[in-house]
Amino acid sequence: MYNKVCAADIAALQAIVGQADVLTGEAINPDYAHDELGGISRMPEVLVRVHTTEEVSAVMKLAYDRSIPVTVRGSGTGLVGAAVPIHGGILLETTRMNKILALDSNNLTVTVQPGVLLMELAAFAEENDFLYPPDPGEKSATIGGNISTNAGGMRAVKYGVTRDYVRALTVVLPNGEIQTFGAAVAKNSSGYSLKDLIIGSEGTLAIICEAVLKLVPLPKVSISLLVPFPDMKTAIEAVPHIIRSKVTPTAIEYMSRDTILFSESYLGKRFPDTKNDAYILLTFDGNTDAQVEQDMSTVAELCLSIGALDAYIVDTEERKKSVWSARGAFLEAIKASTTEMDECDVVVPGNQVDTFIKFTHELAAEFNVRIPSFGHAGDGNLHVYICRDELNDEDWERTLNAIFDRMYEKSVELGGLVSGEHGIGYAKKEFLKRQYGETPIALMQGIKQVFDPKCILNPGKVCF
Amino acid sequence: MKILVCVKQVPGSNNVEVDPVTGVLKRSGIPSKINPYDLYGIETALSLAERFGGTVDSLTMGPPQAKAVIQETVCMGVRKGTVLTDRKFAGADVLATAYTLSQGIAKCGDYDLIICGKQTTDGDTAQVGAEVAEYLGLPNVSNVLSVDDLRDGRLYLTASLDEKVVSLSVSLPCLISMDGDINTPRLPSYKIRKTLTDDSCAFLTFADFADQNPDHYGLSGSATQVERIFPPEKVSQKHSIEGDAETQAQALYQLLLDKKML
Secondary structure, three states: OOOOOOHHHHHHHHHHHOHHHEEEHHHOOHHHHOOOOOOOOOOOOEEEEOOOHHHHHHHHHHHHHHOOOEEEEOOOOOOOOOOOOOOOOEEEEOOOOOOEEEEEOOOOEEEEOOOOEHHHHHHHHHHOOEEOOOEOOOOOOEHHHHHHHOOOEOOHHHHOOHHHHEEEEEEEOOOOOEEEEEOOOOOOOOOOOHHHHHOOOOOOOOEEEEEEEEOEEOOOEEEEEEEEEOOHHHHHHHHHHHHHOOOOOOEEEEEEHHHHHHHHHHHOOOOOOOOOOEEEEEEEEEOOHHHHHHHHHHHHHHHHHOOOOOOEEEOOHHHHHHHHHHHHOHHHHHHHOOOOEEEEOOEOOHHHHHHHHHHHHHHHHHHOOOOOEEEEOOOOEEEEEEEOOOOOHHHHHHHHHHHHHHHHHHHHHOOOEOOOOOOOOOOOHHHHHHHHOHHHHHHHHHHHHHHOOOOOEOOOOOOO | OEEEEEOOEEEOOOOOOEOOOOOOEOOOOOOEEEOHHHHHHHHHHHHHHHHHOOEEEEEEEOOHHHHHHHHHHHHHOOOEEEEEOOHHHOOOOHHHHHHHHHHHHHHHOOOOEEEEEOOOOOOOOOOHHHHHHHHHOOOEEEEEEEEEEEEOOEEEEEEEEOOEEEEEEEEOOEEEEEOOOOOOOOOOEHHHHHOOOHHHEEEEOHHHOOOOOHHHOOHHHOOOOOOOOOOOOOOOOOOOOOOOHHHHHHHHHHHHHHOOOO
């Protein structure tokens, strides 16, 4: 079905992007075979580092003519194997397309190339008194990757997810054609939203080469509250009360003492408080001290009335760093605490978070494995990690599959979905198929075929 | 053990503008906070009191609104605090500040241990702690990394001497200045903040001090005067190193060597 990359292809690719940015064989770092989680692995036949939209277009024309599979990769921080070239072929790396092209203060937009890192965009926006609200934990992810997975992050409770901030996308289609979907406008009822099809398509429909993103004015004041609870049950049960209070925090995160301790040991830094079993971490932002103080006090009082032991005020840069840096390191910290792990990124309705977390505790006891978790209690998106620890290959495989089956079944039962923000990629395909059933998957496959009739762009992912 | 922690109210942001005409920091409208270095001192003091028993009080010098930082120390677990405030204290340099603090400490009571932060983020001199100790006639240890033990009236410490780390002991009473980034300071409690009363913060003025010579305080008691304050020049450069891992590592090493960072 696909052709192998031959010497003539290499020469053609070198002519497009330059000799130094076409790598083959041992010149390719083994890390390019996998993403952040590492379970799915395959080396590309050739690694191509692109610099411009025109280069991407030329590479795709070649790949299309020659029927060579192409997988796009940003920073490689994905967690479901979406950027792994499972059919070999060309791995097209976008990290050199890393320029912030324009800031439009009149229309509150910024135009970026896909290789700009989330942390670079966040800092750029802040320097210009703006906020780019999507705030996934992995700050070294590229914006292209964030758009491809419709990444959410910690501020989704108030500000929504990446999709809500994409105004326009310039993409290269699998046949090499360059197209712009959407525009730098606030409203758009102009036919099917092709831009929205690209967002979250995990590199299967087109290659994002430029994005116009919406910014909001930078809130002048921001305070976090770290609220300790005697146990996770009381902590999680507090969340619906907070949401009902009509105060809208930007973030509501839950964390257990165990996870915090992993993070302490990983970072070599103490967390400000580890005396209690469970914590809720909230952030409030706004433009005046009085407004933010009012919101914070309302929620602090509410939490104290329903079982919180205190509410610690996180109000300076130093304090925010001491708390949020630990939160940002949870994934890496859990990873460092075990031999291998796999993750489940389900999203359930907000009022079912407690039920799901309790269920993971039951599974941990039943299968005798560690299943630490943390996540976005405010939007129902949970990050649950199954740790291999000392299990042998056979037991690990069996246990993991059994736990995944049970967890995804439970999420469906609770009205949830397979992935809140990490995507489907390769690893979660079967669970998606199982949940959605024939028709939705067939519709997705139909869309894929219209965009990519030769199925050369990131084959074997999401719905195929 | 009776412990006193000295704290200072500083601008809440590091990006405070300097008035180009007067050379004075534009503080108005800028939120303030406890000097971050002092938080390590507060944490050390509270941990020591938990471990060995005792009380922790706090002290600051500043305008009446410096009460806010004293209340914040109370929210972190400090028993009570005092603000030294008087127009006569205004314009104090390092020497006059240290003298004023020493007068205030003498008035506040007998403390076994006085803890200061290493330096402030708005003054950066790192001299006040040692000078307070001198005025009070107390032994002083700077750049303390940890307080390891308390035995027979002596405090056992680990301190940094730039390229060396020393273990030493010092007899109580004494003054120690804590190094930065040595612990994770606890967070202020909303629950305590709700119960704050006026009793948590006392005020002392010039009239309360033993030395009633106004020439020893504020601008007239200062040995130095600030001629000009200006923000440091910021140079931001991006340098890309190309090549394979080995070439990049070698180039990075050479770069750091050339910049005298290694």
